[in-house]
Amino acid sequence: MLRLEKRPQPSRIWTWATPPLAVLVTMIAGGALFAALGKDPVEAIATIFWKPLFGEFAFYYRPQLLIKATPLILIAIGLSLGFRAGVWNIGAEGQYILGALTGAGVGLALYPLDSAVVFPLMIIAGALGGWAWAMIPALLKVRFGTNEILVSLMLVYVAEQLLAAMALGPMRNPDGHGFPGSRNLRDYPSAHNAEIIEGTGMHWGVAAAVIAVIAAYVLLSRHILGFQIRLAGQAPRAARFSGVRPGRLVLVCLGTSGALAGLAGMFEVAGPAGQVSIDFNVGYGFTAIIVAFLGRLHPVGIALAGLLMALTYIGGEMAQSTLGLPAAAIQLFQGMLLFFLLAVDLLTNYRIRIRKKEVA
Amino acid sequence: MGAIDPALLLAALVVAATPILLAALGELVVERAGVLNLGVEGMMITGAICGFAVAVNTGSPAIGFVAAAAGGAVLALLFALLTQLALANQVASGLALTLFGLGLSSLLGQGYVGIKPPPTPRLDLGPLSDIPFLGRVVFSHDLMVYLALALVAAIWAMLKYTRAGLILRAVGENHDAAHALGYRVVRVRVLAILFGGACAGLGGAYISLIRVPQWTEGMTAGAGWIALALVVFASWKAGRVLLGAWLFGGVTVLQLNLQAAGLAIPVEYLSMSPYLITILVLVIMSADKSRAPASLGRIFHASQ
Numbered sequence: 001m002l003r004l005e006k007r008p009q010p011s012r013i014w015t016w017a018t019p020p021l022a023v024l025v026t027m028i029a030g031g032a033l034f035a036a037l038g039k040d041p042v043e044a045i046a047t048i049f050w051k052p053l054f055g056e057f058a059f060y061y062r063p064q065l066l067i068k069a070t071p072l073i074l075i076a077i078g079l080s081l082g083f084r085a086g087v088w089n090i091g092a093e094g095q096y097i098l099g100a101l102t103g104a105g106v107g108l109a110l111y112p113l114d115s116a117v118v119f120p121l122m123i124i125a126g127a128l129g130g131w132a133w134a135m136i137p138a139l140l141k142v143r144f145g146t147n148e149i150l151v152s153l154m155l156v157y158v159a160e161q162l163l164a165a166m167a168l169g170p171m172r173n174p175d176g177h178g179f180p181g182s183r184n185l186r187d188y189p190s191a192h193n194a195e196i197i198e199g200t201g202m203h204w205g206v207a208a209a210v211i212a213v214i215a216a217y218v219l220l221s222r223h224i225l226g227f228q229i230r231l232a233g234q235a236p237r238a239a240r241f242s243g244v245r246p247g248r249l250v251l252v253c254l255g256t257s258g259a260l261a262g263l264a265g266m267f268e269v270a271g272p273a274g275q276v277s278i279d280f281n282v283g284y285g286f287t288a289i290i291v292a293f294l295g296r297l298h299p300v301g302i303a304l305a306g307l308l309m310a311l312t313y314i315g316g317e318m319a320q321s322t323l324g325l326p327a328a329a330i331q332l333f334q335g336m337l338l339f340f341l342l343a344v345d346l347l348t349n350y351r352i353r354i355r356k357k358e359v360a
Numbered sequence: 361m362g363a364i365d366p367a368l369l370l371a372a373l374v375v376a377a378t379p380i381l382l383a384a385l386g387e388l389v390v391e392r393a394g395v396l397n398l399g400v401e402g403m404m405i406t407g408a409i410c411g412f413a414v415a416v417n418t419g420s421p422a423i424g425f426v427a428a429a430a431g432g433a434v435l436a437l438l439f440a441l442l443t444q445l446a447l448a449n450q451v452a453s454g455l456a457l458t459l460f461g462l463g464l465s466s467l468l469g470q471g472y473v474g475i476k477p478p479p480t481p482r483l484d485l486g487p488l489s490d491i492p493f494l495g496r497v498v499f500s501h502d503l504m505v506y507l508a509l510a511l512v513a514a515i516w517a518m519l520k521y522t523r524a525g526l527i528l529r530a531v532g533e534n535h536d537a538a539h540a541l542g543y544r545v546v547r548v549r550v551l552a553i554l555f556g557g558a559c560a561g562l563g564g565a566y567i568s569l570i571r572v573p574q575w576t577e578g579m580t581a582g583a584g585w586i587a588l589a590l591v592v593f594a595s596w597k598a599g600r601v602l603l604g605a606w607l608f609g610g611v612t613v614l615q616l617n618l619q620a621a622g623l624a625i626p627v628e629y630l631s632m633s634p635y636l637i638t639i640l641v642l643v644i645m646s647a648d649k650s651r652a653p654a655s656l657g658r659i660f661h662a663s664q
Contacts, residue, residue, distance in 0.1 A: 004447070006661065088451055140639075146646040149398065149451070150589045154635040157582045165628035289455055328466035328577075335460030339438065342448040342456060350447065 003355040004346075014348040019294050019301070022341035023308070029340070030333045039323050047323060048315030048330075061314050063201025067272050068313045070205040071096070071264035073306035075288035077212045078257030080297040084220075085229045086236065087253040091137065091152030092261040093285025094159035095130040099262025100269035101166055102129025104276045107191035108171055108182055118190040122266060123204075130262015131255050133159065138254035142247040148254065160281065167278045181277040185270045193271030205267030209303075212260060216299040229253065261285060290338045309334065369613060370497040374505060375571060377609025379404070379563040379580075381508050383587035384594070384601045385515055386559025391591055392519065393552035394532035394655035398454025399439055400560050401584025402461020407432040407561025408568035409465040412477055412575045415565075421480040425504065425565050432561020433554045435461055440553040443659075444546050450657050462578065472575045480504070480570050504566055509602070511559075516598035528552065532653035535660040545660050560584065582635065589638045595651040604641075611637050 027049075031041030052061035075092045082089045089095075103126030110118050137151040171182040185191045196202050220226035232239040232249055240246065264284065273280055291309050295302030316330030346352075383400050390397050410431030415424025435457060442453040480502045482489075488499040519525040530538040531548045539545050567583065568575050586608060594600035615630045623630070 004661065090455065136639075140643055140646075144643050144646050146639075146643050147592060150585060150592070150642055151639050153585050154582070154589070154639050157635045158632045161628040161632045165626050168628070169626060286459060290459065293452060326467060326470055328463055328470065330463075332460065332463030332467050335456065335463045338452070338456040339442065339460060342442050342453055343446045345448060346446040 003353045004350040005353050006350055007348075010348050015296065018344045018348055019296060019305070019341065022294070022337060022344050025340045025344065026333065026337045029336055033329065033332065033336075034325065037325070037329060039325055044319055044323055044325060047319040048312055048333075052311060052314045052318060061318070063199065064314050065307060065310050066201035066206050067203070067310075069306040069310035070203075070209045071268055071284045072288050072291045072309055073209045073303055074205065074212055074264040074267075075257070075261045075285055076291040076295065076302045076306060077209075077216045077299060078260035079288055080292045080295070080299070080302055081216065081219075081229055082253035082257050083233075083292055084297050085232045085249050085253050087141075087250050088149045089134065089137070089152050089254050089257045090149050090289070091134070091154075091156045091159075091285070092257060092288055093281055093283065094152070094156035095133045095258040095261035096265035096268075096285045097156075097159040097163050097281050098133040099126040099130035099265035100273075100280060101163065101171075101265075101276065102126055102262070103266030104182060104185065104269045105166075105171065107185055107188065107270065108276075110191070111183065111188055114190050116190070119193070119204075119270075122191060122270060123263065126262045126266025127259040128262070130265065131259040133262070134254045134258020135251070138251050138258075141250050141254075148250070152254075156285070163276070163280060164278050167276050167280075171276050173275075182275045184274045186274045191270055193267050203267065203271045205264065205271065208263055208267065209306075213299045213303050220299065225252065261288075287334060290334060290341075293338060293341055367493050367497055369617065371500065372613045372616075373606060373609040374497070374501060375609075376612045377605040378505050378508050379566040379571060380583050380587045380590060380608055381602060381605035382504075382511070382563035382566065383560040383584055384590040384605060385508070385511050385598065386556035386563075387587055387591050388594070388596060388598060388601055389515060389528070389559075390552050390556035391656055392532045392596060392653055393528050393549050394535055394653050394658065394660075395443065395549050395553060396450045396454065396657040397436070397439055397457070397553060397556055398451060398588065399435070399457025399461065399584075400556075400587050401580060401582065402458035402464075403432040403435045403557045403560035404461075404564035404567075404584040404587075405465040405578070405580045406435050406461045406468075407564030408580060409469040409472070409564075409575060410561065411565025412568040413468060413472055415477050415569055416472065416475055419478050421478055421569050424477070424569055425562060428561040428565030429558040430561070432557040432559070432564065434557070435464075436553050436557020436560075439557070440550045444550055444553070447659050447661055450659070458584070466577045469575050469577065473577075475574065477569050477573050477575075479573075502570060504562070504570065512598050512602045519598065529653075532655055535655045535658070539660070539662055545662075549660075560587070563587070586634065586638055589642055593641050593645050595645070596653065597651075607641075608634060608637070 027045055031045055034044040035041040075096065079089055079092060103122045106125040107118060107122045133155060136155060137148040140146040140151055141148045168180050173181060173183045193203050228244045228249065232244055269276060287309060291302060291305045295305035312330060312334055319325040320327055383404055387397065387400055407428035411424040411428030414427035415421045439453055439457050442448040443450050482500055483503050485499045489495045519529065527543050528548060531543060531545050535545045564580055567580060590601055590604045593604045611634050615633045619627050619630050
């Protein structure tokens with residue numbers, strides 16, 4: 001029989017080894033899944049993980065990698081602060097939508113003003129929109145002790161309805177012949193989140209994501225607030241005694257993650273997506289949860305995990321078109337990754353020993 | 361507005377309440393055992409497609425419901441393995457279960473879009489169904505509605521009067537003490553989790569087989585999360601889960617009727633109402649935290 005023995009300290013080696021191990025196990029299980037669907041497993045895995053980077057059409061797919069990874073990393077960085085402190089913001093998808101709505105709203109309201117202030121104003125509006133949406137669960141948690149998991153999640157469904165209402169109502173393109181969806185911001189240069197360097201996929205959101213990664217790293221390793229966040233998560237009682245105010249931490253963590261999710265939504269709507277439409281959100285807010293855990297809630301880890309997850313999106317699309325792999329299989333694949341990650345995490349906190357005969 | 365028949369409205373309320381009632385009852389038992397399973401949404405939608413697919417292929421809704429319960433329980437087993445054996449964080453594992461369940465269901469459901477499931481017959485209660493008003497509201501439903509109501513009573517009685525219920529509550533309130541008394545904490549919890557999964561699966565199948573009835577991706581649309589909120593609303597008491605389910609059923613039916621009545625408010629704002637009401641109710645109920653099982657969400661490892 002196997003027996004678990006709790007480690008006095010989490011294993012350093014396994015802390016870093018478990019994410020790659022989880023990816024490997026997911027590849028094997030995913031391969032089995034693809035084989036069960038009647039596809040060649042090696043071919044499918046290669047299409048997802050290898051071809052977008054080094055295949056024939058890599059020049060097209062590599063920029064896509066940055067475009068897809070940006071919202072994931074921005075959102076996951078924000079989520080990781082809360083997850084470390086035991087504040088569970090599950091509603092990033094809603095904050096992402098709100099950021100897109102407020103950001104695009106400012107841009108559409110100023111149309112056709114040609115000015116350099118339009119885009120910065122949109123960025124501020126996007127961050128504020130996401131922040132405000134996240135403050136609802138934060139304030140309810142601090143004031144009434146309401147569960148932030150359920151409130152933030154309920155607000156995702158509210159935000160989705162709001163998105164539909166906006167795309168069909170106030171933000172609908174007046175020159176769009178009655179079709180749902182707003183004006184395309186790509187046709188409005190002052191509001192367009194254009195590529196900084198042509199053909200690289202490097203838009204302003206990528207710059208924001210890089211800044212967020214660095215800022216989060218400095219915050220967590222050098223700033224007292226980062227220390228308090230880590231302390232509150234690992235030893236809530238000790239944190240209370242050392243003067244950490246839990247309410248303030250809830251406001252900071254939810255507010256930051258909301259603002260970052262809002263930024264992600266704003267950069268997406270003004271660039272890659274281009275317009276407010278009913279099906280604007282594609283679940284980045286939920287996938288970012290996987291990214292945050294896969295990156296071990298560490299900023300650098302999250303950046304890597306975000307890129308890997310973006311790869312599964314792009315490779316998944318590629319496998320859809322070339323191998324006819326269903327889109328749901330990729331979604332399932334991403335879900336499996338979090339499962340295996342949580343399972344192999346056992347090795348970080350526990351030793352597995354073979355049970356000896358017990359002496360009476 | 362005058363066109364809305366109160367008897368029909370109440371009958372629709374009972375039907376709308378049944379899926380969240382089933383899922384919330386399962387989660388109630390899980391949480392009373394001290395486990396927080398946030399994967400209800402994932403188990404519900406898996407149950408919805410398992411039940412739908414099996415019912416379509418066998419032509420029997422009854423076998424469909426059995427399959428739905430099995431599907432939900434299998435998914436719950438994954439959660440049990442993660443949290444009870446691999447000792448993973450319950451919040452993260454529950455989320456993983458939901459994400460996984462949503463992906464799995466859309467994969468399984470690919471060939472089933474746009475198909476009509478075999479109809480589930482209404483239970484024949486003879487002359488009872490002919491009573492004016494009451495007959496329409498109370499005595500003209502399918503078997504699952506009555507099964508859900510019976511489950512409320514059964515869970516209430518089990519928790520209050522039986523030895524099994526006492527052990528379950530002991531495990532949920534203080535797992536170390538329960539372990540010291542010789543109760544198998546992990547075994548009790550795994551069984552509770554499986555029961556919760558089966559209930560969520562039944563709830564999901566009720567949506568896809570009876571309430572809608574057809575299969576669309578993501579069709580549970582947050583019902584699992586509302587069920588989770590319902591358990592908090594009910595202060596972890598079976599009777600109050602029923603009350604809460606009817607309240608949410610009422611809100612859902614009312615907003616659907618208002619949509620149909622062609623009010624000046626856009627449909628989207630009406631569709632928000634169940635979620636907003638959930639938040640409102642959570643805020644009102646969250647003042648009283650004392651009822652939550654004391655070991656809720658804590659990891660148990662017999663390391664001493």
